[in-house]
Amino acid sequence: MTRYEPAIDLDAITAIDVHVHIEVDHHGHSSLPDDLRDAAAKYFSADGPNPDLDGVAAYYRERRMAAVVFTVDARTNFGHAPLSSAEIAEGAARNNDVLIPFGSVDPLSATAVDEARRLIEDHGVRGFKFHPTVQGFDPSDPVHSPLYETLQQAGVVALFHTGQTGIGAGLPGGRGLLLGLSNPMLLDPVAARFPELQIIMAHPSAPWQDEALSVATHKHNTWIDLSGWSPKYFPESLVRAANSYLKSRVLFGSDFPLLTPDRWMRDAGTAGHFKPEVMPGILKDNAARLLGLGG
Numbered sequence: 229m230t231r232y233e234p235a236i237d238l239d240a241i242t243a244i245d246v247h248v249h250i251e252v253d254h255h256g257h258s259s260l261p262d263d264l265r266d267a268a269a270k271y272f273s274a275d276g277p278n279p280d281l282d283g284v285a286a287y288y289r290e291r292r293m294a295a296v297v298f299t300v301d302a303r304t305n306f307g308h309a310p311l312s313s314a315e316i317a318e319g320a321a322r323n324n325d326v327l328i329p330f331g332s333v334d335p336l337s338a339t340a341v342d343e344a345r346r347l348i349e350d351h352g353v354r355g356f357k358f359h360p361t362v363q364g365f366d367p368s369d370p371v372h373s374p375l376y377e378t379l380q381q382a383g384v385v386a387l388f389h390t391g392q393t394g395i396g397a398g399l400p401g402g403r404g405l406l407l408g409l410s411n412p413m414l415l416d417p418v419a420a421r422f423p424e425l426q427i428i429m430a431h432p433s434a435p436w437q438d439e440a441l442s443v444a445t446h447k448h449n450t451w452i453d454l455s456g457w458s459p460k461y462f463p464e465s466l467v468r469a470a471n472s473y474l475k476s477r478v479l480f481g482s483d484f485p486l487l488t489p490d491r492w493m494r495d496a497g498t499a500g501h502f503k504p505e506v507m508p509g510i511l512k513d514n515a516a517r518l519l520g521l522g523g
Contacts, residue, residue: 230321232329232352236294238522241326244515245288245489246387247430247455247481248295253311254280259299261308264395264403268486271394278485281316285323293489296481296519298330298357298387304337305364317351328519330355330387333375335365341374348382354519355385355428360409361393368414376418380425385518387453388415390440391433394486412440419447426518428479431456437463444474451518454510455481459496467501475506479515 251259258265279287281297288295297320301310313331320329331347333340333356347353356379360367367388379386390412396403412433419427428451433440444450452474454462470478482489496502502510516522 229350230318231350232317232321232324232354234328234354234521235324236326236328236521238512238516240292241294241512242292243480243489243511244294244296244328244519244521245482245484246296246428246453246479246515248284248288248297248484249486250281250284250297250299250311250316251278251485252280253315254282257309257311259311260395261306263399264306267396267398267403268394271397281319281327282323284484285319285327288326288489289323291489294326294328295484296328296330296355296387296515299332300357300359300362301332301334302359302363303334305362310334313347313353314351317347317353321352328521329353330357330385332357335363335367335372335375341378344375344378348378348384353384355387357387357389359389359393359395360414361389361405361407362395364406364409366409366414368417370421373421376422376425380422383424385426385428386418387428387430388412389431390415390429391431391436411436412443415450416443416447419443419450423447423449425449426451428453428518430481431483432462432466434463437466441465441469441474444469444477448477451477451479451514453479453481454492456483456487458487459492459501460499462499462501470510471501471503471506475509476514478506478510479518480511
């Protein structure tokens with residue numbers, strides 16, 4: 229077992245993509261049950277690449293980008309075996325010039341805290357990905373405090389999906405998935421109770437963009453990533469915040485493979501939303517500071 233240690237040359241890369249999904253492992257196992265995988269592909273009109281971890285590393289290396297990689301462990305809610313976060317960390321360790329591993333644990337599992345500790349101590353993950361709607365949990369419930377305390381003590385990042393999701397979209401009853409669990413306001417008590425825990429609120433948080441901006445304005449241990457949407461569709465309020473009062477806590481993310489960094493960069497250039505002076509922070513510098521890269 230090789231413990232992850234980053235070897236990223238910040239001068240050699242153009243960006244850090246903080247939101248990259250590993251959807252399939254080297255055994256061919258998918259991170260989602262078949263019906264959800266097919267519905268998500270239809271929802272996103274996804275026809276781009278869907279490589280395994282080493283393929284993801286090659287894809288980002290070719291673009292001179294680094295990538296935060298993760299899966300989502302929803303074994304309780306889906307009854308589906310997740311991809312191995314330990315294997316993702318191992319893969320990141322052999323591609324540590326471009327990859328940064330985040331773990332994932334099922335908050336509904338009695339072993340979540342122990343699993344998180346192992347991923348941090350034995351495998352060197354730099355953060356954890358949570359998807360409250362997919363995992364079926366209320367992130368504000370104090371029952372999850374021991375897990376957050378573990379992450380806070382270790383100094384790793386907690387990245388939460390916020391807003392609407394394409395997972396389950398179009399299936400009967402959305403396959404029972406609850407959108408309200410991903411309201412960013414549910415992260416406000418988490419940020420209040422754990423002030424040293426750095427929390428990323430992923431995506432433009434439709435239909436709760438103003439709630440996300442409110443939380444980020446009040447709780448300075450929260451960040452916003454710009455993944456999952458083409459920049460040409462970003463809400464005006466988010467663009468204004470990224471250009472001004474939140475410019476040091478906004479992060480580039482794509483949502484690969486459902487949205488590629490190539491499209492994000494192309495559409496960002498076409499839309500012209502962001503001031504030139506804030507782009508270095510959004511694309512790389514803010515994430516490097518958050519993740520403790522470059523000394």
